[in-house]
Amino acid sequence: MGRKLLLKDIDVPGIRSFEVYRKQGGYASVEKALKTMTPDAVMEEVKKSGLRGRGGAGFPTGMKWSFLDRKSDKPRYLICNADESEPGTFKDRYLMEYIPHALIEGMIVSSYALGAKASYIYMRGEFRWIFPILEKAIEEARAAGFIGKNILGTDYSLEVYVHSGAGAYICGEETAQIESLEGKRGNPRNKPPFPAVVGLYNCPTVVNNVESIAAVPPIINIGGDEYAKIGVGKSTGTKLISASGHINKPGVYEIELGLPVEEFLYSDEYCGGIWKGRKLKAVIPGGSSVPILPGDLFLKNAKGEPRVMSYESLADGGFASGSMLGSGGFIVMDETACIVRNLWTFARFYHHESCGQCSPCREGTGWMEKVLHRIETGHGKMSDIDLLVDVAKKIEGNTICPLGDAAAWPVASAIRHFREEFEYHIKYPEKVKDPKHFEKEPFVSERNAVVAA
């Protein structure tokens, strides 16, 4: 069993309440930080821990905090990104729903390190029933003196608020989130200036993912150096993985980074293997935005070395033969899955979620959705495949925010690894007219075996 830092108490009855959470050692990091450490010392520990942003980009959290403009006399803000809308990702929801105090504790310590006096948790509006859970947790923490004026008798004061989104994936992007929190449409801003200098209400702002913030209390409790010993290389600590798709045990798992992918996928402690006794076809290891990998390339890199669950190992091989850990949205497909249809659902998603500001993204995602739909339903032409590659290339790198790239990468990687399956759709239009085509008769490559053992 790997070490657990975030979910270690998930099975303790009543852990949602302050009383039980506190009994399990909760809020110790607030006492330690506010009474014995300066804000800078808290930031130093986070830097030493090597914690990398858990929202998808993997940017070092301590370094992000150090960019916050501390010279300006404007208020500073911390926004917790609880928008969780990347398809395949559902770990933040799990944490907030079942151990809300882990997030609230993290909010207090992180806000202290940043000098924020008011912090917001921006949660996707669909999590309607979690709002009362978090608000209750905040009230309990306030009643115990951990939130409000002069916390624990120190001169640090803080308010934490929950704010609701209203259904827009793009509001997970940090500058769109800031716009949305200001009561506007979620149109991402041009960078620079970065939020660390000009953010919410034009004030210095840090936006961090739920899981990143919840990782701060254990770092303060055990120390940054100790945290950095968990994991492998620059992938330190533990990570929540949301596992979905064709596996026996979908769910949220906390792993030590560096866990062999094979163990994660096949052992009963985690995913429990492929369902219905079927074979593995492909894995999208980090949420819908990251490149898809055929089973064999997922289990072993192009050099034949087994991969592990880490930022570096999953990315090994670059875009040619690697992927990314991303948000940890781990989507598994068995031999009956149709790569084209799955990709079409993603293209539809990105088209639907594009804010429409940049024409390559607005038009390109629409094109990709349309072309993929016609290929999938048996109306495609051979030239459509290269058309898709071309459209994806035109989007990549030519947009204000990374949603454009996020829409392009899955298309480019699916065609790179599964071109033959796209060709099959065009060669055999009658066969693919049935939406369940590969469920009835799994696709078998005529050129090489796509399916791993």
Add this chain to the structure above:
Amino acid sequence: MADTKPVQFTDAAMALVQKIIKRYPEGRQKSALLPVLHIAQAEFGGWLSTETMDYVAGILNIKPIEVYEVASFYTMYNLQPVGKCVLEVCRTGPCWLRGSDDIIQYLEQKLGIKEGETTADGMFTLKTVECLASCGSAPMMQVGNHYIENLSVEKMDEVLNKLKETHNVPSPDYGSPYPVTPGK
């Protein structure tokens, strides 16, 4: 529905709105727009009429156009009347892998409507939505404040019957992240 009720928050709803406005710095009351629209939608029949949006603009002291452009950007706001019970079935990749297409097809047949439509008796509206962060319990749908997860075609009749009972009387539950009446 909205047209039978005057567009005027109850005292309880108004108190909640005022409490939420105070969460943002002075002069930044526009920040409360998304939350207040959620409350308005739940209070005034499950959708946002022009009248409702103008009313919200007045409360927040912003121009009506600022409300319209926001309301039309976010998918959770209904700009048309909806049934008492809105079924929002997720259809993105991970849910599709576990059979969301079958659920949608079954509901369309059973209710005799297409996605986006409302049954003639005004009971059910069927919508398809994108990933609701419930992929580990797919297929699934959202109804008001709840997620109904691990759906299967076999279970659908029972689910629909239960929903009919709970949403018919005395008043429908459109759901809101900011419940005016706790527990609803």
